[in-house]
């Protein structure tokens with residue numbers, strides 16, 4: 041296999057379409073273990089895009105690389121959820137077994153070892169991806185078996201299957217549904233009627249921001265343009281979130297049907313499911329579901345006796361959390377760097393390739409299919425007034441039963457903890473790192489848009505966790521995942537993490553807390569997209585609810601900034617010279 | 627055809643054409659909104675965020691946000707002033723900026739905005755990144771140490787020179803201006819290209835002309851940046 045063969049093949053597969061750079065570079069990476077500078081030039085020529093743009097794409101995504109990677113790449117999740125004691129031990133064992141450090145490749149070119157951000161296996165960490173295959177519940181023992189299996193190329197047979205952990209199936213998302221039942225009811229209405237039904241259900245988007253789905257569809261339906269697009273957001277990158285993984289595994293047809301319904305409502309014939317690169321292992325099963333749906337006449341041309349044409353393609357990502365932000369998702373679907381866009385115009389007016397586009401979360405579409413099957417009134421009878429329906433919670437961390445729970449909105453943190461065996465937690469993080477750390481005194485607050493909003497991530501931190509270490513881990517995540525386009529997010533998060541770590545190291549002084557608050561406010565208020573507007577939240581919410589944790593680590597200020605311990609730093613010199621420094625005071 | 631609307635900035639009535647951005651309308655009315663990545667007649671970049679104003683209380687970049695009839699814009703508030711200053715301070719520690727021996731000193735927009743804001747010393751810890759200088763081109767050089775990633779050169783080269791030679795590589799704090807193919811000398815860039823003039827700082831510079839204008843006679847040596855806008859809109 042060489043470049044001259046692989047690149048033209050990959051380019052031909054997507055019709056040499058300049059907006060499909062992602063697919064081509066993904067294929068080159070998969071087949072050749074890297075996208076070399078030579079490959080970049082060749083791809084640029086084949087797709088008629090500037091070479092510097094291809095280089096921009098290759099260097100943006102974590103799973104693409106200009107340098108040669110091993111034939112197999114092992115990526116250990118370095119997410120806070122995964123890196124407990126077992127995680128650190130497994131990381132050590134991986135390095136020992138492979139004889140290399142993270143970031144290196146074995147001398148025979150067989151295996152590369154890397155760290156990666158949350159891979160959505162938070163309920164069964166420590167976890168890793170071996171190429172596309174997820175491996176869960178790692179222990180040093182299992183690491184030995186894993187490395188042996190990889191070396192013998194027998195990973196598939198080695199029995200490393202991941203668990204489901206769906207502990208509570210509710211009426212809306214996971215209940216059985218006759219294929220096409222929702223779509224059938226939708227097609228019996230006119231498009232405005234479908235939008236009316238979704239509005240009447242008061243369904244709010246399940247991806248985190250909670251925008252009313254019906255209203256979004258109405259905007260898009262009204263937007264000028266013949267060609268429109270339905271985009272399903274399966275980027276699921278917020279640490280602690282893995283609900284879409286289970287939806288796509290158990291009820292993918294509900295999601296695709298919801299997309300077809302949205303297509304009918306807004307007048308779109310095309311759908312795209314953007315699947316995060318970490319979930320690439322699900323692609324074959326999803327393609328199979330799509331084929332089955334086409335056979336059953338739930339997708340394809342002439343649906344409902346010629347009323348609607350709709351089909352769906354899957355777009356794979358390549359490792360970038362920011363691509364979950366809807367306008368970055370669109371940039372990435374267009375084959376570019378996953379950089380958010382300026383709004384206005386909003387995607388409903390000008391989205392994918394400039395076409396009016398509805399972007400919704402996986403769970404939102406699955407829920408829509410049910411609403412059209414059972415009716416808005418039935419749906420709204422679950423949950424609360426402002427947060428109707430059931431919601432999937434991804435529960436992970438220090439609790440007896442981590443996993444997925446489909447529950448009506450409106451329960452309290454305390455009730456949820458009782459259900460999952462998370463009593464005694466020192467803090468519960470609701471809504472992922474961009475949400476808020478809740479302290480025990482606030483466990484009677486309700487989960488829902490009225491109080492604690494969440495896209496579904498619930499992380500439980502037991503009494504023995506070092507919360508500031510957790511916070512620092514999340515800040516590292518945001519530093520790594522910032523797209524780098526705007527200054528406050530690109531630089532500000534680095535400065536926040538730096539000062540936080542200074543406090544953790546015992547060098548902080550009282551003024552550092554004010555310094556952090558001012559920095560956090562600047563990043564939140566001045567950043568261009570939702571990533572920077574929420575990335576300081578781990579610090580902001582712990583400074584508000586767990587200030588003592590910071591204060592206990594501060595030292596007395598002598599008017600100088602003690603960035604380091606002078607005496608400790610001098611010890612190497614003291615040892616070499618055989619004499620201690622003399623301090624003069626006046 | 628262009629419909630005229632009015633809105634206010636800090637209480638002052640501002641006329642605007644429908645669809646015009648806040649920064650443009652403000653400029654025409656003699657109100658200076660600080661900016662770094664914005665350049666006239668170029669698609670706005672929305673990257674530096676220095677132009678952030680409050681629109682009906684919400685922070686928005688004035689360079690990308692269209693004016694709308696009746697909106698209430700705040701440009702000079704104590705908070706905005708602090709946050710903008712913080713962002714400019716971030717830029718100074720993100721790269722390696724040595725104003726005292728930079729040829730651009732006095733003509734540099736970053737330096738000029740910093741002076742206008744009253745910044746005289748670094749506020750945050752220097753990051754001291756390792757960055758390269760690309761001197762491969764006979765007439766133009768890139769010093770990445772001084773680049774603030776405003777993408778003005780990249781956008782200008784594409785839109786005005788018709789040469790998509792600049793782009794971005796990496797992400798987050800590692801983001802960098804890049805050229806395609808590899809080095810500036812291999813591109814079709816000419817010293818006369820508009821892109822070369824677009825750089826607000828000392829990152830993309832013509833060789834051998836650094837001191838043609840003596841210090842003391844440079845663009846921002848006597849009056850703060852933005853004074854021209856304020857004067858034009860408010861004739862004495």
Ligand SMILES: Cc1cc2nc3c(=O)[nH]c(=O)nc-3n(C[C@H](O)[C@H](O)[C@H](O)COP(=O)(O)O)c2cc1C
Pocket residue numbers: 244245246247248249250251253273274275276277278361362363364365366367399400401402404569570571
């Ligand atoms: C940094 C960032 C990451 C996001 N990641 C996701 C994601 O993985 N999945 C998702 O559905 N929404 C994500 N969102 C929210 C999307 O921008 C968007 O609001 C959502 O996809 C809309 O769908 P919904 O209304 O059905 O929730 C993210 C937002 C931000 C700012």
Ligand code: FES
Pocket residue numbers: 660661662663664671672673674675676677678687688689690
């Ligand atoms: S001038 Fe508006 S973001 Fe830079």
